[in-house]
Amino acid sequence: MGITTPFSKRELMPQEEKLDIRKKRGKLFIGIPKENFKIEQRICLTPEAVNMLVTYGHKVLIESGAGTHASYTDKEYSEAGAQITQDPKKVFSCPIILKVEPPTLEEIALMKAKTYLFSAIQLKTQKKEYFQALAKKKITALCYEFIKDREGAYPFLQAISEIAGIASIHIAAEYMTKCNDGKGLLFGNITGVPPTEVVIIGAGTVAEFAARTALGLGANVKVFDNSIHKLKNLQRVLPYRIFTSTIQEKVLLKSLMRCDVAIGAIRGASRSPIIVSETMVERMKGGAVVIDVCIDNGGCFETSEATTHENPIKTKYNVVHYGVPNITSRYSKTATLAISNIISPYLLELSENGGLENALEYDKAIRSGVYMYQGILVNQQIGEWYGLDYKDINLFVL
Numbered sequence: 556m557g558i559t560t561p562f563s564k565r566e567l568m569p570q571e572e573k574l575d576i577r578k579k580r581g582k583l584f585i586g587i588p589k590e591n592f593k594i595e596q597r598i599c600l601t602p603e604a605v606n607m608l609v610t611y612g613h614k615v616l617i618e619s620g621a622g623t624h625a626s627y628t629d630k631e632y633s634e635a636g637a638q639i640t641q642d643p644k645k646v647f648s649c650p651i652i653l654k655v656e657p658p659t660l661e662e663i664a665l666m667k668a669k670t671y672l673f674s675a676i677q678l679k680t681q682k683k684e685y686f687q688a689l690a691k692k693k694i695t696a697l698c699y700e701f702i703k704d705r706e707g708a709y710p711f712l713q714a715i716s717e718i719a720g721i722a723s724i725h726i727a728a729e730y731m732t733k734c735n736d737g738k739g740l741l742f743g744n745i746t747g748v749p750p751t752e753v754v755i756i757g758a759g760t761v762a763e764f765a766a767r768t769a770l771g772l773g774a775n776v777k778v779f780d781n782s783i784h785k786l787k788n789l790q791r792v793l794p795y796r797i798f799t800s801t802i803q804e805k806v807l808l809k810s811l812m813r814c815d816v817a818i819g820a821i822r823g824a825s826r827s828p829i830i831v832s833e834t835m836v837e838r839m840k841g842g843a844v845v846i847d848v849c850i851d852n853g854g855c856f857e858t859s860e861a862t863t864h865e866n867p868i869k870t871k872y873n874v875v876h877y878g879v880p881n882i883t884s885r886y887s888k889t890a891t892l893a894i895s896n897i898i899s900p901y902l903l904e905l906s907e908n909g910g911l912e913n914a915l916e917y918d919k920a921i922r923s924g925v926y927m928y929q930g931i932l933v934n935q936q937i938g939e940w941y942g943l944d945y946k947d948i949n950l951f952v953l
Contacts (some may be wrong), residue, residue, distance in 0.1 A: 581910035583903055585605070585614040586649025589621040590656055591866060596624035596887035596895060599673070602635040603900040604661045609636030613906065618646045625891040640851060648878060651911075652736050655680065655894065656881075657886035663688045669929065671911050672696040673898070676712075676926065680880065681713050683941045686910075695911065698711040699935070700895070702924035713760060714893040720764025720820070723846040724753075724772065726882070727794060730844045730868065730875050737875070738842035740815055744773030751775070752814040754803070756855055757821030758785035761848050767792055777810050779830075782823065802830060809841050819847035819855040826853030833857045841873040851880035853950040915952045 585608070587599060598621055599607075604639040605615050615637040619629050628640050640646060647665035650725045652658070654674040658666075663685075666672070672689070676698040689696055699711040724742070733739040751774040755762045758780035769776050770793065777798040780786055800806050811817060811831065817839070821827055827849040836845070836858045847859040854861075858871045862878040864885065869876045883890040901921065908914035915922050925930075926934035931946055938945030 565761045572742070580908050581908075581913075583608070583651055583906050584649050585613065585615045585651045585653055585902070586646040587615065587617045587621055587653050588643055589618040590624075590645045590654065591659075592624050593885055594866070594884070595656040595881060596864075596884045597655045597890045598622045598625045598627065598887075599615055599655055599891075599894055601891060601895045602627055602631040602637075604895045605632055605637045606635035607899060608616075611903065611906065613902075614638070615638060616649055617644055617693075618643055622891075625887040627891075653898070655884075657685065660684060660688050663692060666692055666694065669695070671695050672927075673699070675699050676701075677856060677939065678878065678940065680851060681941075683943065685789060685929065686937065686941065689927050690930040694927060695925065695929055696737060696927035697911075697921070697924040698926050699898070699924065702897075702920060710897050711894070713781075714761035714897060715883050715890070716858070717764045718886060718890055718893060719848050720761040720766075720834065721768045722882055722886055723761070723765050723818050723820075724768040724774075725875055726770075727753075727818070727844045727846050728887075730877065731815065731842075731866060737844070738815070739743075742769070742772035742774055751891040753815065753816045753818065754779070754807075754810050755776070755818045756780070756807075757819070757849075758782060758789045758799070759822070762818070762821035763789055763792060765820065766797065768928075769816075770794065770797070772821075777814075779810075785889050786899045787842065799931065800834055804835075807831075808835050808838065811835055814842070815843055816838070817843065817845045817856075819845065821855050822849050823853050829853075829857050830855045831857060836874055837872045839874050841901055844876070844877065846877045848882060850878040854878065880890075922952065928952075938953060 577643050578851050615716055617632050617637045617639055619639050619641050633639050645667055648667055657674045657676050672694055704710050728742045731737040731740040752775045753769045753776045755778045756763055758778055768775050778937045779800050779802050781802050790796055845856055847854045847856050849855055849913055850859055859878050860869055867877055867879050905911050905914045909915055926937055928948055928951055932938055932943055933946055933948035
């Protein structure tokens, strides 16, 4: 019985399996420009990380003075194997650019077409023109905040949140001193003296490390969050049990009226929800300090405003508000060490996989951080927030 088929006899014969062969190890040429030190004092790589990359045969070009505010000199980077230049145009002409802050429109204009950009994005502080400029240059951009590791966690956000949580308590301690026009209170459980009262809104990583630090200094800590799961987890990881509650206005208000320090550490999908109204702030004690850690996501205090490192505080209703978005930049060397520890292994993986293009096929962690692929927006969150067209990256990368 004859069977018709569109295939030839040769095509129907068993064929040898063809294996996917990865490209050979690629060589990276990385440019690290100087940041605007008024708003950003961190740098992406330490001299030790640069030395590791150079040892593997990669090139690193650093703008002179880029590490100054993170306490790293040009000499240290030069001895580590980096090339130092005074010309920012040379740095921005490198195939791979590493920054902490997202580049300005002027800096994007200096980049060559099809450059690979690694930086933070600070989504809620960007403008549509930023993404349009990247698209015009057909740039592939990767955001640190979006990178997931193999366990599904966000290593960059985790590290920055840990620093921000600890920093929030240290900053509050500064603004409670009399020399900073505070109430003259000291963190610490001094014999015969009531402990400092701290209220933390949110029960995530920032809250955990803020609570740990405050407890270590002898403060009385109360944490509010609408997630019972997060509150239970917080109780498990802290050295001893503290007051926790879901966010109920009357209970929260009562605690805010008594507290000396209030930490805002709750984030939302699009923006942080406003938990503390202006009326509630008005009823807080005079001289109380508010540290709104999530101000880059809109802030959870109605009275919060974004400030700068040069002018970090605003006083409303006699309550001190600290609203610097990149709070970890204040501790630039610690933050640099943390960022470098996260970024440098990813760079080595890129080279092992033959470069970013090839790595996107094999490494889902790297792929998760890409929001612009050869000038095409491939991130849904950004597209919906700014009303821009976006595509699924899986349409371009198998």
